[in-house]
Amino acid sequence: MYREKYDRIAGFYELLERPxxxxxxxxxxxxxSLAEGKTLEIGVGTGKTLRYYPQDVELYAIDGSEKMLEMAKKRAKELGMDVKFKVAEAESLPFPDDFFDTVVSSFVFCTVPEPERAIEEIKRVLKPDGMAIFLEHTKSESELVNYLFLLPMKLILKPLLDDDPLRDTHKLVRKHFKVEKEEAYYSGVVRLIVAKNDKD
Structure with missing residues (x-):
């Protein structure tokens, strides 16, 4: 289970990611920086994103790893931020329907065990016309990139962190949300997607 794996590496996770x-x-x-109003970050990890939030955002943050969340709490304190943290899974968000103006997911869906269920949970807790922001590792449009770069990464990261960089998260987002902006970086290995919750 990814939770135990992230708990084990929490102390040196940022060192691994530094490059x-x-x-x-x-x-x-x-x-x-696009977040507005009452905002939830899913999979906040060690809190690398915290310093980038607008000051007027009311921020909630969850992570499945208690050890990672402890590091995020420490970072929030150092930044003087008031963040409401919870240990929770993306597939079972402990919040009522139509609760958030914005939900942010940053490099999370490559690890979420049940991505479809997690997307449905994001829709549920977002207000109608609320904004979902996804910055995610995704499968490239280039089969050469997938074969030479992402497949070797998966062979390393899957046993280490339950991380699958070959997921079509961008297609899953398109299926459930009205995409307003999608930007692909590094041959589509990373995508930034801004979408609206178009539920009735």
Whole structure:
């Protein structure tokens, strides 16, 4: 189970990710800076995104790993932020229907065990016309990139973190939300998707 795996590596997780930060942090900032109103971040991890949120956002954050969440809490305190943290799974969000103006997911859906169910939960807790922001690892449109880069990554990351970088998360988002903007980076290996909850 991914929770136990992330608990085990929480102490050195950021060290493992540091080589990618110069590529991903600008994208995190672009994604998170769009948040408005009452906002939920799913899979907040160690809290790398926290410093990018607008000051007027009322922020809630969940993660399945208690150890990772402890690090996020420490970071929020250092930043002087008031964040409501909960240990929870994306597939079972502990919030009422139509509760949030914005939901943010940053590099999460490659690890979520049941992505379809998690998407349905995001729709449920979002207000009608609420905004969903996804910054995700996704399968590339290039089969060569998938074969030479993402498949080897999956062979390493799947046993280590239950991470599957070959998921079609962008297609799942399109299925359930009205996409307003989609930007592909690095041959589609990373995508930023901004979507509206068009439920009646």
């Amino acid at each position: 990618l930060d110069r590529f991903f942090n600008p994208l995190r900032e672009s994604a998170v």
